Amino acid sequence: MQKGILLVNLGSPESPDPKDVKKYLGEFLMDERVIDVPLWARNLLVKGIILNTRPKASAAAYKKIWWKEGSPLIVLSERLQNKIQKQVEEPVALAMRYGSMTIKKGLQELVDKGVDEVLLFPLYPQFAMATTETITVLAEEIRQQYFPNLKIESVPAFYNKPDYIEVLSNAIKNHLEGKNCDHLLFSYHGVPERHIRKSDITKSHCKIDGSCCVTPSKAHEFCYRHQCYEVTRLVVEKLGLKEGSYSTSFQSRLGFDPWLLPYTDRTIERLGKEGIKNMAIVTPAFVSDCLETLEEIAMEGQEIFHEMGGKDFTTVPCLNDDDEFVNLLSKWISEWTKTPIEIN
Template sequence: MNLGSPDSTAVPDVKRYLSEFLMDKRVIDYPWLIRKIVVDGLIVPRRSPKSAEAYKSIWWEEGSPLIVLTKQLQAAVASVVKDMPVEIAMRYGHPSPQYAFGKMLKENPDLKEVVLLPLYPHYAMSSYETAVEYAKDIYQKKQYPFKLTIIKPYYNDEAYIDALADSMRPYVEQEYDHLLFSYHGVPVRHIRKGDITGQHCLKVNDCCNVASEAHKQCYRHQVITTSMLVAQKLGIPKDKWSVSFQSRLGREEWIQPYTANEFLELPKRGKKKLLVACPAFVSDCLETLEEIGEEGKHSFLEAGGESFTMIPCLNTHPAWVNTVAKWGTDIREGQREMAV
């Protein structure tokens, strides 16, 4: 299950998609009426034409890159787990979880269990949580006869880290000055709101590196952990990599440092040859191809950078395909406990 995409680059389709996305109470967690006024009255009318142009700049002949890549992952995993049906669903847009569940059940009337893999390695209320709760709500309302098993965040799973490192290795073997892990940002308020202990996140000194139950749902801790594990796996010195956050929306404070600022500051610190990885995304999409690959590259080079390389997401890398297939097989055979 992935994020989703507009049906086309036409402004009306982009408007519908943005409205569905931004009206999600876990994305913009204001009361419904305020959210409605802000989203449909201000944000969507202003952003839709610009977003439509951004989508046009990265749209493929086959359609939305995110949808195309997710379908390719589906086909690749299905070719490995030949005896298990594989379907895809999106949190916003098409196909919906209801469509995917219905299709699987229709084609497999004796279906006993469906394993749902959210294509978000890290827990955030605006990504992993909203996808899971949306799928669970549909599952419960429709009263499907099969068991629904949901794979928990896998930000520190050994197989995931190995696959991510393998996909990045050819790039870090080339000459570079710095590796920037750029993750989708979230408001600081979301980090505090997601603290299940109510007394750890952004309250304890160096909170992300101090053991706590809060880390189970702390996006900031989880992305830092992923970056550290991958850097260790690839043998990258601590002074040669860092973490930043992109895709900020609105004026409130989001977790920092901001990726856009890093693109301006890194050349000043002598980091002229830059690699950028975006592990919050499993599939390349608008936020990687356009925001980083086009806008980010332009900003960095204009600020004095010499070379800029965006490392592709996992997409259909063989190690990732095999990892996904093995998770499904292991859960089916009772050899692995990965469910939330």
């Protein structure tokens, strides 16, 4: 068996031009696992409202963070891919869930190199319907339609793996060394509360009531909220942070349905009002810096904090192509090439 690896990230518009942004948003938001309402309602919301109002504003935001080499998320993902490829013998391809770098193209690239067994590696530490699940489901659909003889194994969520927590903690510690930080905010991408309940394999555990995420349950294997809070807990423990010097929040809400609380923008505002002068923010739901980290957090978040009287606002970069992170992913991949996937 010839093995290969397919890294998969979210995706990006081809450019910050409103037309390209509109095309990208259309594909992204019409995904039934992103906006999980009946097709007629999704069409009405996305094509009737959002795509007629949001692309221009989103394009302006993308222009603020766009690099000469292209989309930061794409560039950083490619750097990660290239570094991993130098450490493993098996071919490593890169794909995006949305946009022109399709999963089909990524699988085809590996098949053309003689690969018949693929390690599908969603670049998300936590499981969520709108990230990991939509990638694995689409990859299986493509496999059945175009590559029926291909075997695909998927890397499970690695949010609580000790070596991942160590790498993440080291990255935070190293970036904050020598900087003023009175409060560390862990900001995760938000999801509608109904996503948490839909992912509950027990159909009864996830009540989002403040206790379910800390009460042991099989539901935690697919509970995004639990996994986010668990990352915070494990990193706090690793860094020895004192109670009251950190908090957890969720960003990037859309629409009017209930989303996970507390919201990041309001948390930043609250911290500023409470007299916090020096804060740092880390975004552990993202592996690569992107619009949500470079614009929403580093720019908009900083503006809110300063308006509330804050002084120093530090954003901790995502792991991106950090050497420790590259070494960890390469180690996991090498272990898989020897045995069926079991990340320890």
